[in-house]
Amino acid sequence: MxxxxxxxxxxxxxxxxxxxxxxxxxxxxxxxxxxxxxxxxxxQDEKPLKALTSLRWPYVPEESAYPDPLTRDDPKPLSLPQYEAIATSKPLRALMTEHPELRDTLKGIDELRGQGRVDALHRALRLNQANNGGRTEEVGEDVLLLRQFAQAVEDAIRGDKQDGLRLQWGE
Structure with a gap:
């Protein structure tokens, strides 16, 4: 045959x-x-998203049945659904694709730890800076881009709950 x-x-x-x-x-x-x-x-118009199971997710601790009242007002770690919302956010993906320099800035800040990271974020976003003789400083495109990124992260985390606090840039 x-x-x-x-x-x-x-x-x-x-x-x-x-x-x-x-x-x-x-x-x-x-x-x-x-x-x-x-x-x-x-x-293709858009790259297919990676399966969420293929991503290395950060450790998400389980909430205690008896929360500590002294840490009630401390920032809370993100939950798994919030991480998923960030990972699948189309505005965030678009920002990262259109502005590759943003990735380098974020990596540089992420490599820092503790108060150094907080200070670097404040400098990058031009937060808590004294104004010069009563006038505020002009912010550059890089600062506006980082603020746009921060707002997109907040929007992804908040989801449909649009009544939450908005980021305030002091301007």
Whole structure:
């Protein structure tokens, strides 16, 4: 019984195909054909989101049944749904895609610990700075971009609850 023939390569149309493209399911025969095809795949409007299970989530402690009244007003860690809201936020993804320099700024701040991180954030956002003789300082595009990012994070965390506090920049 003869071996069934395979379809011809849809890139070179000469050789029998051996492989199938995982994006568009065309068949091709070799690495050169794959590379040629890879150059002509139409770009999608939006990159598919990674599965949330593939991300390294930060540790989220369980809430105590008996909360400490002394820490009642302390900032609370984010919950898993809040992390998911940040990870899937389209405005945040758009900001990070359109402004690659924002990623470097955030990485630099994230490498700091304790009060150094807080001070760096305040400097980057131009918070708590004395005004010069009664007039406020102009903020640059980088500061406005960081503030836009902070607002997008807050919006992602808040979700549909639009009655919460808004970030105040003191201007």
């Amino acid at each position: 003869p071996k069934p023939s395979r379809a011809k390569c849809q890139v070179c149309n000469e050789t029998e195909s051996k492989y199938t493209c995982s994006v568009c399911s065309i068949v091709y025969c070799s690495v050169p054909c794959y590379k040629q095809h890879k150059g002509i795949i139409p770009l």
